[in-house]
Amino acid sequence: MRRRRWSTRDPLVADLEAAVGAGHVQAGDAAVHLYSRDGSAIGGGRAGVVCLPGTAEEVAACIRVARRHGRAFVPRGAGTGLAGGAVPCDDPVVISTTRMTRILDVDIERRLAWVEPGVVNLDLTRHLAGTGLHFAPDPSSQQSCTLGGNVANNSGGPHCLAYGVTSAHVAAVEVALPDGDLVVLGEEEGDPVGYDLRGAFVGGEGTLGIATRIAVRLTADPPEIATLLLDFPTIETAADTVSAVVASGIVPAAMELMDQRVVRAVEPHANAGYSLDAAAVLIVELDGLPAGVAREVEAVTRIAGAHGADSVRVASDEEERERIWKGRKAAFGAIANIKPSYYLHDTVIPRTRLAEVVAEVNAIADRRGLIVMNVFHAGDGNLHPLLVFDEREPGVLEEVFAAGEEIVRLSLSVGGVLSGEHGIGLEKRQFMPLLFQPADLDAQRVLRDAFDQDGVANPHKVLPTGASCGDVQGMTRLPEGTWV
Amino acid sequence: MSGVHPGDIEAFAAAVGTDDPVCVRGGGSHWMLGGEPAAGVREVVAPSGIAAFDPAEMTVTVGAGTTLVDLAAVLVEAGQEVALEGPSGATVGGVLAVGRSSLRRGRVGAARDALLQATCVGADGRLFSAGGPTVKNVTGYDLCRLLVGSLGTLALLASVILRTRPVPEESCWLQGQMEPAAVAAGCHRPATLLWDGARTAVRLEGYREDVEGSAESLVAELGLEPIEGPPALPPHRSRWDGTLPEGGILEVGSGVVHGPEPLPVPVPAPGVAALGRRIRDGFDPTGRLNPGRDPYRLVA
Incomplete structure (x- = not known):
């Protein structure tokens, strides 16, 4: 009789193991716990099973397995995101790209590099040392965050003021679509042919598919x-x-x-x-x-x-x-050492209104008896007001949430937006209707549905769905390796 | 010139209506690109005028029907410009709908990176906005980049907010008999590099002393010579495939070859074409916006 090694296993796990190898699927309590959070203050998510594909084909295979079993999937890079974009909802298959760390090709003359999504941002810059070129987006988490995550979040960083955010530096991207197909969006050089699907994909927060290879533009080091x-x-x-x-x-x-x-x-x-x-x-x-x-x-x-x-x-x-x-x-x-708990926002305001808005942010915190700390990308008006507090103090959480909403509303009232670089994820879904009219949100939904016809890619993120998954909670000490 | 008013935008949406096929006319300078609109389709014209120009913020709010010339005349008074380029008469909306970047892309960036917010009329006649007014924004999906280069097949641009930039203090063109890589290595961030197979022409931009210094060193060390302007570009654009056609000029780094003859358009992979179709069908289920036009027939 043939040995049936998987007979006692969950058939989903068995199929994922067949797709990526037995050592690269994790379904135990430790993994489920580890992958239930990201860098945000959002708890309540739960990973169904975690798989770590090693190639683009394996990523696509994981998606197909998830779909065959009627499960959603959630892409994950380093998990440094600050808006809950990688927090798993609906018991999904978490697809982590952290094994895909190869820098595939660097073309110095054409100033282009093909990389896998799990390459850490700073590792690419280190790899380019001595070539006279670098990758311009430099999120403060660049020691940990991956380029796949940068693409998903259209990440910024201090030097995006002059050089532009990630989208300006991604020429093309190979994507495992939510139907399990692999496509290349964009061109190695120049403007796209046809619709700019590359531009639409960048910043999709994992709801449009998973980047499996990325062609990044390289920038000349300044003399x-x-x-x-x-x-x-x-x-x-x-x-x-x-x-x-x-x-x-x-x-x-x-x-x-x-x-x-x-x-x-x-x-x-x-x-x-x-x-x-x-x-x-x-x-x-x-x-x-x-x-x-x-x-x-x-x-x-x-x-x-x-x-x-x-x-x-x-x-x-x-x-x-x-x-x-x-x-x-x-x-x-360093801020994490001040008080045990924190809450962070990431709004953008017109650069001509900085002084008055920062003063008002501080006044909001004062009125509610909270401490606010400001460290931010001032040149492009990207505020990062951080409320620090001790959640053991009675009633303080309510004050923190109320202050956060006041800051968001203040930013919008002067012509600002909800997020400059952290994204919407789960955290800011409920604020989307403050910035966008129903017709605006409908247009965004058309784009999402075209990529993800059955709603299986990172469900409940970005657009308000009414469904609850994950709450801002458990605002304990910042996870190690959190930066803004 | 007069500003564009919310009423103009509402009137544009009313003109687009909800039922019959429409095509939008800008300056007509790129009219044949991506296929001529189907015969007998009703034409509409987007509002023109500058609603707000905030030089300190480096943004401008402008009706999509405004010509680039009229926009530039206002911006230059504050020493600013936008990264859009087009022939005489071209409009902001037309150039964005076509999506071709400026010849000076090496300095000013891609056309699509200049669009911060778009207010559009959808196929159902409703107005909607994409993007946001600030220079940095990741709130929701990046519909702005999708709209640039879509030839008005997803929605019709009514009004846009563009990022402005300082006009460079100095610029110059040089040319010499050598490979573009040699010229690129001899200067920092050239605005344009053109290669005709034998000669490279380069445009330098920036602060006066820096441009003069770079030009002097290109002349002294590589033997380039100053020229008045760019070499005349042949009329047909095609996608760079690694070989330069006879009489062609390559825009280095932009993927564009300017050649004397039209060349076949690359065919998108089936999965990419299918995704593009789903997007078009999603935005315009009845195919009433610019019928006959197809962004995949827009060569380069």
């Missing part, structure tokens, strides 16, 4: 970089300086603002050289050819002085520059 550290007596003067720099016609490579609470949390660990006495610290990076950079350094210094900056310092060497950035990118880890 000259000047990193400025500016101290301000108030957060408003710093914010006004940002608005004035943009208005002057300068497009810095990056413009990042940190308030005093953030600086005091970060500096002792990072030794970045931030002034503990400044009410706000602004990092401005200018890059390009030497004469232009010199003129822009002069102009930014003059503008900052006119707005009351206490000091302007230009990093004298690469080591100092790296320290300044290391502090910025480590900011969230």
Whole structure:
């Protein structure tokens, strides 16, 4: 009699094991627990079974198996997302791309690289060291987050101010569609032929399929970089300086603002050289050819002085520059030490309204007895107000949610949007109707339904469905490796 | 020029209506691209005018029927421009619907990256908006990029918010007998590289001292010579497949070859074509928007 190794196993698990190999399917309690959360504060999700395909064909096979068993699927990269996009709803098959870590091809002359989705963002940049090229999107989680996740979230980062977010740097993407087919969307060079399905796919938060290979555009390293550290007596003067720099016609490579609470949390660990006495610290990076950079350094210094900056310092060497950035990118880890719980928003507002909006955000927190910390991509108006609190205090959660909604409504009232880089996921679904009319949401649904005709790809994410899955809860200490 | 008003947008939606086939006319400069509209289809024209220009924010809100020339005249007063380029008479909506990027793409970026928000009329006659007014936004699906290059087959652009950018202080063209890679290696972020199989022409943009310095070094080290403007581009566009046709000029990095003869259009893979069809059918179930046009017949 033939041995039937799977006879006692769940047939779904057996089929997934046949697709990707027995060692690459996890259905135990530990895995289900591990894959039930991402970097967000959203709990309540539950992975059905987790599989880790090694190739594009295996990703497609996992999707087909899930469908055959009537299950939804949820793509997952490093799980650093901050809006619950990878939190599993409806007992799905979680398809993790973390084994797909090959950099397949780098074409220096054409400035193009084909990579697998599990390649870590910073690993690509390290791989390119010495070529004179780099991958421009640099989310603060770049030590952990994957390029597949960057594509799914259309990720940003400090240097997207001048260079644009992920979509501007993805030439083509091979996608395992929700029907299990593999297609290549986009072109290696230039504008797409036909509909820009590549552009539509990027930022789809895993609801349109799974990226299995990605052709990323590479950016020439700037010949000259000047990193400025500016101290301000108030957060408003710093914010006004940002608005004035943009208005002057300068497009810095990056413009990042940190308030005093953030600086005091970060500096002792990072030794970045931030002034503990400044009410706000602004990092401005200018890059390009030497004469232009010199003129822009002069102009930014003059503008900052006119707005009351206490000091302007230009990093004298690469080591100092790296320290300044290391502090910025480590900011969230340090903040986690202040209070046991946190809640973060990611709205964008017009850059001309920064000072008044930041002041009002702080006032909202004050009125509700909460501490707010601001560390954000000021140059493109992308706020990251972080409410920190101790959820053991009675009634504090209600205040946190109410303050969060007030911040969202404030941002929209000045002509802003819900998310600059973290996405909608589960967290902001309920706010979508505040920004979009029913006809707007219907149009978005048409796109989603064209990709995912049966609603099996990452259900309940992005568009409001009315169904409950996962709640903002369990806002304990930030998971290790959380950045904004 | 006068601004575009919400009333103009409502009137455009009313003109599009809900039932009969319509095609939208911009400047007519790209009229034959992707197939001429079916005979007898009613024409509509999108509103024109600039509703809001905020130089400090670097965004402009403009009716899709506005010509690029009229838009540029307003923006240049604040030293700004948009990354859209088209022949004389071309409109903002027309250039976005065609989706071809500027020859200066190396500096200004792709046309599709300039569109922040689109207010459109759908096939059901309803107005809807895609994207958002801010320069950074990942709220919901990126319908803006899907609309760019869709030849008005998914929805008709009524009004858009575009990202503006500073006009470069200085620019110049140079040309020499060498491969484009050699020229690219000798300068930082050229706006344009054109290659005719023997010569490379390059456009430099930026701050005056930087452009002059780069030009001097290209002349001294690589033997390039200044030219007045780009070489005349042959009339037909095709997709770069690695070989340059006789008399053709390659826009390096853009995938576009300008050649003397029309070349066959690449055929999309079946899965890609099917997805495109589902999208078109989803947005326009009765096929009333720009019938006869097909973005997959738009070569490059």
